[in-house]
Amino acid sequence: MENTEANAIVELAKPVESLIRGNLVAVNDNYKISDLEKFQYGRNRARGVLNTPSLEDFKTYVLDAQFGDAPVFVDHKNVSATAVLNYSEDLHPQGHCDHLAILKLEATVVWSKLNSLKDRKLSQRDFAVFIEDWVSVLEITDADGNVISGAQALAAIRSMKIDSSVTVDNSVGNLSESRSRFEQVEARSKEEFTPAYFKIYDPAYLGLDERLIVLRLIINTNDDKPVFSIQIVKEELLCNEIVQEFKEKVIELLPDNPVRIGTFAA
Numbered sequence: 001m002e003n004t005e006a007n008a009i010v011e012l013a014k015p016v017e018s019l020i021r022g023n024l025v026a027v028n029d030n031y032k033i034s035d036l037e038k039f040q041y042g043r044n045r046a047r048g049v050l051n052t053p054s055l056e057d058f059k060t061y062v063l064d065a066q067f068g069d070a071p072v073f074v075d076h077k078n079v080s081a082t083a084v085l086n087y088s089e090d091l092h093p094q095g096h097c098d099h100l101a102i103l104k105l106e107a108t109v110v111w112s113k114l115n116s117l118k119d120r121k122l123s124q125r126d127f128a129v130f131i132e133d134w135v136s137v138l139e140i141t142d143a144d145g146n147v148i149s150g151a152q153a154l155a156a157i158r159s160m161k162i163d164s165s166v167t168v169d170n171s172v173g174n175l176s177e178s179r180s181r182f183e184q185v186e187a188r189s190k191e192e193f194t195p196a197y198f199k200i201y202d203p204a205y206l207g208l209d210e211r212l213i214v215l216r217l218i219i220n221t222n223d224d225k226p227v228f229s230i231q232i233v234k235e236e237l238l239c240n241e242i243v244q245e246f247k248e249k250v251i252e253l254l255p256d257n258p259v260r261i262g263t264f265a266a
Helices: 003-013 055-065 109-117 124-137 150-158 235-253
Strands: 016-018 025-027 048-052 072-075 080-084 099-104 139-141 161-172 177-188 197-202 211-220 227-232 259-261
Antiparallel strands (some): 139 197, 211 227
């Protein structure tokens, strides 16, 4: 028998050797580790991910599948919550953290529409169509807060045009001459009332409470024709209120589980 064959036999006879420091072992390079779990009738442990938009289904799944009181992490950017069901494990500092339940609320039709329109430039025709389609759920006011009807708002939008005027001041002295030019551009409507704000009541996400959403109308007068856009008034504060309410809803669902704002990665 050659020395190389003899050395291989000796090496393979002792594939694993314990080391003194910690829980380290030396493993022979010629061995391949295979997981036979896929050949079994079932898994060695529970794992997987549940995705649901339902508050109640999220609650029942967490209570049925969690080990201990699973922590829940609320993602403030996506209005979602993730429960790490095997975060804890007996006799170990932490579990595998690969059994998750994710709750992601669905945006309402209104909130989705507003987010698709905000800060977009709309032509006079397109904005009039938007008002016509949504007038039944909008409360429309002018700049002074006076409520105007949908018909009045539509008429004002459709008849709006750009007016411009130029004023030239000229001053002449014995040794000098100065001129100043002032141009004023304004969007005007033939109608008495011009819409400035739109109010709508909507929860923003299914499962939350209804809230007031205020939209501000912006009219761009740089072109020959008016260009319209809408902004959500105090959008950052509104989004923060939505996240805080969502967190409170999760706490109500799972009062014994720790709930934190943030995301978690194992």
